[in-house]
Amino acid sequence: MFKVWDRLLLFIYSLAIVVAAAFAVAVALGAFSMEWLTEVVRQTTGDYRPLQVGVIVAAAVLILISLRFLVLSVGRLNTTAPTINQRTEHGDIQISIETVENLALKAASRSKGVKDLRARVRIAEAGLHITIRAFVDGEGSIPTLSEDMQRTVSQQIEETTGIPVSDVTVYIANVTQAPTTFKSRVE
Structure with a gap:
């Protein structure tokens, strides 16, 4: 059961990282105008609550998934052969x-x-x-x-x-x- 859950988490985590990396590359290549990026940042940090809540929830989920993978990677070091x-x-x-x-x-x-x-x-x-x-x-x-x-x-x-x-x-x-x-x- 845990292996299926961990695989699903790994899939979601990997997908989020791919989307974030693709967005970063697109920004670096100038695919978005500075005005649009400024507006997105202003809405995220300003008074536009739904976007702020969405960003906070997404970041919290990614942090929790990262902590889960960190615990799994450290926990597997101590396992011994059956x-x-x-x-x-x-x-x-x-x-x-x-x-x-x-x-x-x-x-x-x-x-x-x-x-x-x-x-x-x-x-x-x-x-x-x-x-x-x-x-x-x-x-x-x-x-x-x-x-x-x-x-x-x-x-x-x-x-x-x-x-x-x-x-x-x-x-x-x-x-x-x-x-x-x-x-x-x-x-």
């Missing part, structure tokens, strides 16, 4: 999700005939849900290759981290084409 926390008799162990993904990729790459592997790990009550996306060379049986990859990844993660693996989903994205090589013939 981790899996385990408690042992000797203390706490934290393993990053990225570490588990790399272990899954390493285990999946042991399967013959796979290329361009990607892994995604989600944490659930029952254990880790691991999704492996791969391209295969199409030389062997895809179900056999997938089952081997599931078994290998699950065993490797459980043995290395001690975290139970709930399931391993293998998504075969495509079959890679072997590059064809042509030999030139000289006569």
Whole structure:
């Protein structure tokens, strides 16, 4: 929900900055007469209340949006990578999700005939849900290759981290084409 709200704020903020910048460029290029600009400034600072209120409200909204983006930018500096926390008799162990993904990729790459592997790990009550996306060379049986990859990844993660693996989903994205090589013939 907040991401959608922040994106909307960023869109409004960017639009306001573009309009202000375009106006500044137009003024610098002399697109407006000095009399018109003087009249606008006089109405903004004078007794013409609707224009004054509009300028104040627009400026206040831009200040609030700027403060929101400032808080977001500072707040994101302190974030840490998501981790899996385990408690042992000797203390706490934290393993990053990225570490588990790399272990899954390493285990999946042991399967013959796979290329361009990607892994995604989600944490659930029952254990880790691991999704492996791969391209295969199409030389062997895809179900056999997938089952081997599931078994290998699950065993490797459980043995290395001690975290139970709930399931391993293998998504075969495509079959890679072997590059064809042509030999030139000289006569």
